[in-house]
Amino acid sequence: MNARSAMTEHGSFRLRTESKRLDVGGVVARGGGMGLPVWTGEMLTPPGVWGWSGAGLRLLETRAVRGVVEAALSRHAVGEVGANEVPGGGAWVVVVPGVTGAVEMPGLAALAIGEAFESSPLFTAACAEAGIDAGRAREDMPGACRYTARSALSAGRALALFRADAAELSEASEALSAFSAELSDAYETISLLYNIGRSMHNPGRADAFAREFLGRLRGATRFGWMAMSLDDLPQVPSVLASGLIADGADVSGGFGRAVSIAASRARASKESVIIKGPGAPAEFGGGAVLAQPIEIAGRTVGSLVAGRKGGGDPDLSSYDLQLAESAARFLGSHLHTCALFEGQQRMFVGTVHALSAAIDAKDPYTNGHSERVAHLARQLARACGMSDEQADRVHIAGLLHDVGKIGVPEAVLCKQGRLTDEEFALIKRHPEIGHRILRDIPLLSDILPGVLHHHERWDGRGYPANLEAERVPMLGRLIAICDAFDAMSSTRSYRRAMPRGHVLGEIERSAGTQHDPSLVPLFLGLDLSEYDRMVARAMGQASSPPAAAA
Incomplete structure (x- = not known):
């Protein structure tokens, strides 16, 4: 029954x-x-x-x-x-x-x-x-x-x-008791779905949503544990694909395998499955387990699994089934949104990478410069205490900080030797050119301060606005240190790369003059191993490799 x-x-x-x-x-x-x-x-x-x-x-x-x-x-x-x-x-x-x-x-x-x-x-x-x-x-x-x-x-x-x-x-x-329980269940369902709906505001954090979802759903029911199993399909966000996460249980080892078996039964049947009795895995301890398939765009992509129901009535009820069905529909809908958003983000980031690569390609000596600056800027942002989402935006700003060089003649960008005052004036226009290029793109509005102000200085002697100290936007201050470090660490048309120790010394001495004195110690503490690998890859791709940085 x-x-x-x-x-x-x-x-x-x-x-x-x-x-x-x-x-x-x-x-x-x-x-x-x-x-x-x-x-x-x-x-x-x-x-x-x-x-x-x-x-x-x-x-x-x-x-x-x-x-x-x-x-x-x-x-x-x-x-x-x-x-x-x-x-x-x-x-x-x-x-x-x-x-x-x-x-x-x-x-x-x-x-x-x-x-x-x-x-x-x-x-x-x-x-x-x-x-x-x-x-x-x-x-x-x-x-x-x-x-x-x-x-x-x-x-x-x-x-x-x-x-x-x-x-x-x-x-x-x-x-009366049954009616009161029904009212209580209805309230819990409405409250649960309302809270889940409120947590669906950020499609960029599918993993965080999934864990919050399981926690809220378990809290609104009498189940001792809940798990989610998702397949590796285009409709599923990559961060959750082929994954098994749980709330209230450790899904590693034998118990996780038992949960996966229950999830596969629901996927195969395409409807709610109750697993109990002799056919249930021994790891479930004899209690009934509910497995509910998750569908996205008409395709079964995974399952919700719940077990160890407590309270006065450990048997599964129609309320449990109805709640699981409703929750699975909510979950499938939001995961689909997350997957679509992820696809758009990949396209967006891919476009940004292509644009930054096109900028760097104008000057063979700056091959990979924007990616390296973006990498360092993200590291520094996390060291400052920024969230992952904020650090990702800093990374985008790093990729696009030199987009304005599109408007600078290649003869000036690639000139051997020192620039004249007139040529340097052309170079100094690239932050404003980049700002004009990007300002009409809504998705990039928050990174514009980094593009416009990454050549400002702490002492106010930078460009284009001669801002000083904390009047320089944080994005500009972050990118400025990373940009200066990579510039000194790379071979340019007019000089060879500087040794690492010399570069770090220059960064340290610039605290309070060129750079934010609170950011310099954080930068000096960064792990540069991945940066060095990026430099090596860029050197290997160059047609005429520059001199190795010491």
Whole structure:
């Protein structure tokens, strides 16, 4: 039986179909208020009864009394309410037969004593068995509450009504609890989907979204762990392709393999799968596991998997299935957006790289310069405490910082020897030319300060605006150090590359004059191993390799 068949509709909410045994404690107590000791199949010694005390209660515990009660219960397990006179007379055993159904109502038996009970054989036998003086027993029994055959039967019918009322109240309470749970589930679902929707604002961080998604979904359910398995497909962001991530569990080793098996079953079936019983992997510990396929543009690309459900009801419900389906649709939609955004980003970055390569290609001595500056600038940005996203934008600014050299004559860019003042004036125009080229591209608006101001100086003697100190935008200050370092480390048409120690010394001495004094120590602490590999690649690609940097 699956989780859907285990539920049935009750009005606008769900009640479980499993039979529930009625608690008849209240019925027994109400019978006691009528002077009736009441027994059930499980409770052969009644609780406090009005008018019965001490020796009287001990009589009710004897085998003699319990024997006639049990016999009456067994004879009238089904049928109508009856009042059976005990052997020898003087009392009646009132029987209310049990009823099975949505609420199982146990059978009841009550001892209704008459005026002649004290002279009956049952009374005499019970007193003898309990070793009680008959006179003392009479004092501890109800004197005012005595029954006839007719009133005993009426009392039995009253007990049946009491039990029916208790059953109705129990069903109403169950329905109210189910309705409250349904409202709570609905609120949790709305809250979950709202919060997931709010976290879908950044398509550039699919991995962070996926982990937040799993955490929020597990927090809104009673599952002990949740996992996500995605295939290596064009519709899936590359950072998540062929990956398995989880919240609340370690998916390495055997447990991860078991989760992958569950995920593959959902992918193959293209619908929700509940894995439990003998066919479930042993790593799941015998609990039910839910696997829900994830679709993007009509294609199954992975699965959500959840297990170790806790709370008062560890069985999977239709609510669990519906929530998993809704969450998987949300997830698939956003992952598709992330994949499309990633494709656009690759195209964008590819275009930027091509543009920067075209700039560098104008001068064989600056081959790879923009990429190296961009690499160093990203490193320095992270060293400053910038986020990955901010560092990525600094990298783009580094790639495009010299785009304005497109507007500088090649004869000037590639001239051997020193430049004249007029030629240097042409060179100094490239930041403003680059700014004009890029300013109408919305995606690049945030990197324009780096393009325009990467030749400003901390002391205000730079160009084009003679800005000083912190008036120079941070992007400009970051790129300025990296640009100066690569320029000194590379062979140019008018000089050879400087040794590494000399270059770092110049950077250190420039703190507070040419460069931001707070950035210089951070730059000097960068790992330059990847930079050196980039220089080596550029030298290997050059038609006439420049002299090696010492």
